[in-house]
Amino acid sequence: MCVVCGCANPTATHPEQAHVAVNASTGDLHYGAGAARVSVPGMSQARAIKLEADVLGENNHIAAANRAHFASHGVTAYNLVSSPGSGKTTLLCATIEHLKQHAPALPLAVIEGDQQTSNDADRIRATGASAIQVNTGKGCHLDAQMVADAFGRLDLHGHSHAHEPGTADHAHDHHHAESLLFIENVGNLVCPAMWDLGEAAKIAILSVTEGEDKPLKYPDMFAAAKLMVLNKTDLLPYLDFDVPKCIEYARRVNPGIEVLLVSAKTGAGLDAWVEWLLHPQD
Numbered sequence: 002m003c004v005v006c007g008c009a010n011p012t013a014t015h016p017e018q019a020h021v022a023v024n025a026s027t028g029d030l031h032y033g034a035g036a037a038r039v040s041v042p043g044m045s046q047a048r049a050i051k052l053e054a055d056v057l058g059e060n061n062h063i064a065a066a067n068r069a070h071f072a073s074h075g076v077t078a079y080n081l082v083s084s085p086g087s088g089k090t091t092l093l094c095a096t097i098e099h100l101k102q103h104a105p106a107l108p109l110a111v112i113e114g115d116q117q118t119s120n121d122a123d124r125i126r127a128t129g130a131s132a133i134q135v136n137t138g139k140g141c142h143l144d145a146q147m148v149a150d151a152f153g154r155l156d157l158h159g160h161s162h163a164h165e166p167g168t169a170d171h172a173h174d175h176h177h178a179e180s181l182l183f184i185e186n187v188g189n190l191v192c193p194a195m196w197d198l199g200e201a202a203k204i205a206i207l208s209v210t211e212g213e214d215k216p217l218k219y220p221d222m223f224a225a226a227k228l229m230v231l232n233k234t235d236l237l238p239y240l241d242f243d244v245p246k247c248i249e250y251a252r253r254v255n256p257g258i259e260v261l262l263v264s265a266k267t268g269a270g271l272d273a274w275v276e277w278l279l280h281p282q283d
């Protein structure tokens with residue numbers, strides 16, 4: 002039945018507002034069962050689909066330009082996505098220290114996304130690496146334009162030549178050394194999955210304190226990720242987290258997803274993690 006007016010069949014009665022599916026035996030509500038996979042009060046499913054296509058279409062256009070721009074500078078970009086507090090910044094700081102030892106000549110930089118504060122960019126800059134903080138205010142994810150704007154301000158971009166303002170066109174190809182750009186997205190396991198930033202890969206960081214069922218509860222994120230990093234493994238002895246089950250859940254939503262176990266705190270697993278970052282195609 003429809004929760005809005007109590008009628009028996011929302012799909013039949015309100016074809017433009019088929020926004021919620023109700024489980025007949027439990028009464029559970031599913032607002033993502035319609036064609037748009039999302040419900041917006043007062044908006045039809047068709048309109049929601051159109052709006053999403055328009056917004057994401059423009060974003061995808063900018064993301065494609067970012068991807069070409071990164072390639073022309075020899076930059077491999079990774080988009081780190083997770084819930085708040087999974088350890089993205091801690092892992093990045095540990096990764097930067099690790100790379101200082103093992104690949105000291107490798108240029109790298111970080112774009113830090115958060116709603117507010119420059120805490121994370123300050124933590125990255127304290128390692129000596131360059132970072133730009135992007136605050137989104139009420140926004141809950143980074144978009145491709147934000148990344149384009151931030152990338153242009155990084156040393157990594159390192160132009161001796163000038164761009165045409167507002168474009169990423171180059172009159173010539175760069176032959177720079179390989180370099181890494183880490184983009185730490187806003188802590189949010191939901192919508193960053195939809196937003197292409199021009200990255201080579203999305204990397205989902207899941208800390209073992211969050212529960213092994215997260216890939217099933219937030220499938221879009223784990224479906225979008227090339228790699229799942231299980232962080233805070235130093236805490237496993239104190240938790241009931243089931244690692245094989247978590248990996249099985251992640252592969253249920255994304256059969257091809259790769260998995261690494263790390264502790265940003267102890268450094269366990271960082272060798273394999275850094276190896277992956279340097280050779281993502283292997």
Ligand SMILES: Nc1nc2c(ncn2[C@@H]2O[C@H](COP(=O)(O)OP(=O)(O)OP(=O)(O)O)[C@@H](O)[C@H]2O)c(=O)[nH]1
Binds near residue numbers: 084087092232235236
């Ligand atoms: N025990 C343990 N704690 C960790 C580990 N990695 C991060 N932490 C802790 O987890 C907390 C959150 O870490 P952050 O690095 O700030 O997490 P984040 O994902 O960057 O958080 P947001 O940017 O707010 O989304 C901090 O207290 C870290 O010290 C780890 O491997 N083991």
Ligand SMILES: [Zn+2]
Binds near residue numbers: 005008010011014015
């Ligand atoms: Zn109704």
Ligand SMILES: [Zn+2]
Binds near residue numbers: 090121185
């Ligand atoms: Zn952070």
Ligand SMILES: [Zn+2]
Binds near residue numbers: 140141142192193
């Ligand atoms: Zn969002």
Ligand SMILES: [Zn+2]
Binds near residue numbers: 070164
């Ligand atoms: Zn450029």
